[in-house]
Amino acid sequence: MSGEVQGDKTLQDALRRAGLRVTPQRMMVLAALAAGEGHMTADEIFDLVRREYPFLNRSTVYRTLDRLVELGLVAVTDLGEGVRQYELVGTQPHHHLVCQRCGETIELADEVLQPLRARLQEDYGFAARMDHFAIFGLCRACQPDGPTGG
Amino acid sequence: MSGEVQGDKTLQDALRRAGLRVTPQRMMVLAALAAGEGHMTADEIFDLVRREYPFLNRSTVYRTLDRLVELGLVAVTDLGEGVRQYELVGTQPHHHLVCQRCGETIELADEVLQPLRARLQEDYGFAARMDHFAIFGLCRACQPDGPTGG
DNA sequence: GTTGCAATTGCAACGAGTTGCTGAATCTAT
DNA sequence: ATAGATTCAGCAACTCGTTGCAATTGCAAC
Ligand SMILES: [Mn+2]
Ligand SMILES: [Mn+2]
Ligand SMILES: [Zn+2]
Ligand SMILES: [Zn+2]
Numbered sequence: 001m002s003g004e005v006q007g008d009k010t011l012q013d014a015l016r017r018a019g020l021r022v023t024p025q026r027m028m029v030l031a032a033l034a035a036g037e038g039h040m041t042a043d044e045i046f047d048l049v050r051r052e053y054p055f056l057n058r059s060t061v062y063r064t065l066d067r068l069v070e071l072g073l074v075a076v077t078d079l080g081e082g083v084r085q086y087e088l089v090g091t092q093p094h095h096h097l098v099c100q101r102c103g104e105t106i107e108l109a110d111e112v113l114q115p116l117r118a119r120l121q122e123d124y125g126f127a128a129r130m131d132h133f134a135i136f137g138l139c140r141a142c143q144p145d146g147p148t149g150g
Numbered sequence: 151m152s153g154e155v156q157g158d159k160t161l162q163d164a165l166r167r168a169g170l171r172v173t174p175q176r177m178m179v180l181a182a183l184a185a186g187e188g189h190m191t192a193d194e195i196f197d198l199v200r201r202e203y204p205f206l207n208r209s210t211v212y213r214t215l216d217r218l219v220e221l222g223l224v225a226v227t228d229l230g231e232g233v234r235q236y237e238l239v240g241t242q243p244h245h246h247l248v249c250q251r252c253g254e255t256i257e258l259a260d261e262v263l264q265p266l267r268a269r270l271q272e273d274y275g276f277a278a279r280m281d282h283f284a285i286f287g288l289c290r291a292c293q294p295d296g297p298t299g300g
Numbered sequence: 301g302t303t304g305c306a307a308t309t310g311c312a313a314c315g316a317g318t319t320g321c322t323g324a325a326t327c328t329a330t
Numbered sequence: 331a332t333a334g335a336t337t338c339a340g341c342a343a344c345t346c347g348t349t350g351c352a353a354t355t356g357c358a359a360c
Contacts, residue, residue: 057310097276125290126247140275171326207340
């Protein structure tokens with residue numbers, strides 16, 4: 001968190017290119033996202049940044065995350081846990097299947113969504129941004145006609 | 151809202167079959183959902199039911215809606231408006247494409263998701279419950295290489 | 301290095317949604 | 331019809347996330 005994080009400059013440039021200001025708060029939020037591996041909640045980011053910058057306000061974190069999501073740098077996902085998960089986009093595109101009965105989550109390769117993306121673009125002229133999806137349903141074990149599901 | 155709504159008995163049976171109790175509050179929430187056409191927020195339902203039953207509590211509405219969603223009778227969807235939309239399932243399966251720039255929403259036929267459903271079932275053994283999806287992205291006009299999008 | 305303006309922060313108050321607890325209501329069995 | 335077991339409703343307090351406003355700050359132009 002304290003030193004230069006790999007990709008700092010790249011992310012900084014992304015902010016500039018979008019006409020957004022580069023502020024310490026924003027760089028710290030980005031650093032926190034880069035430090036944490038995978039999903040982080042807004043409060044996890046908040047607590048992490050506050051260790052070295054205690055004046056940070058919660059709403060600044062939320063507003064920063066909103067901007068980053070608009071820019072496409074960050075994906076926000078509701079995995080059904082009651083708190084939204086944030087994650088830097090670009091590393092490993094993937095999605096999640098979430099079982100509504102047992103809570104199991106299955107990782108879903110991004111290419112599985114490719115045909116749907118293509119169809120939405122072709123038939124509806126819509127460029128879907130599915131960076132980090134959550135699809136709810138029932139895993140094999142929890143389905144009525146499954147092993148232990150009935 | 152006051153009289154027998156078409157389907158009252160069916161919905162009541164659905165509660166019973168699931169081992170849930172049939173309470174006036176639950177029937178009123180169901181009636182409100184049946185009365186309203188399409189999307190309703192929890193507070194819209196709350197206000198509607200409260201007209202004839204002023205003692206109703208907001209948390210009862212939320213808890214009832216949670217149960218109905220678990221049962222698959224109701225779909226809940228975040229359309230990006232800051233408030234969740236609830237809707238009785240079963241009438242006309244459809245989904246929404248939501249443009250993150252201009253806000254336009256395009257209705258999406260349910261069969262477009264069928265191939266994805268099939269693939270998730272076959273490859274992952276996962277029974278996806280996509281009753282009323284929201285997919286975010288950019289509409290034709292708002293895409294960089296589109297008519298007015300650049 | 302100063303100046304000026306727009307973007308951003310912090311704050312406080314708010315809105316949506318959740319949760320633990322207690323009394324009340326539903327359902328089952330008699 | 332009654333009683334008992336259990337679910338459910340209402341309440342209050344809470345968490346997550348948003349918003350209006352005033353003060354501050356980043357950045358570009360001088
Ligand atoms: Mn993930
Ligand atoms: Mn709809
Ligand atoms: Zn499961
Ligand atoms: Zn658009």
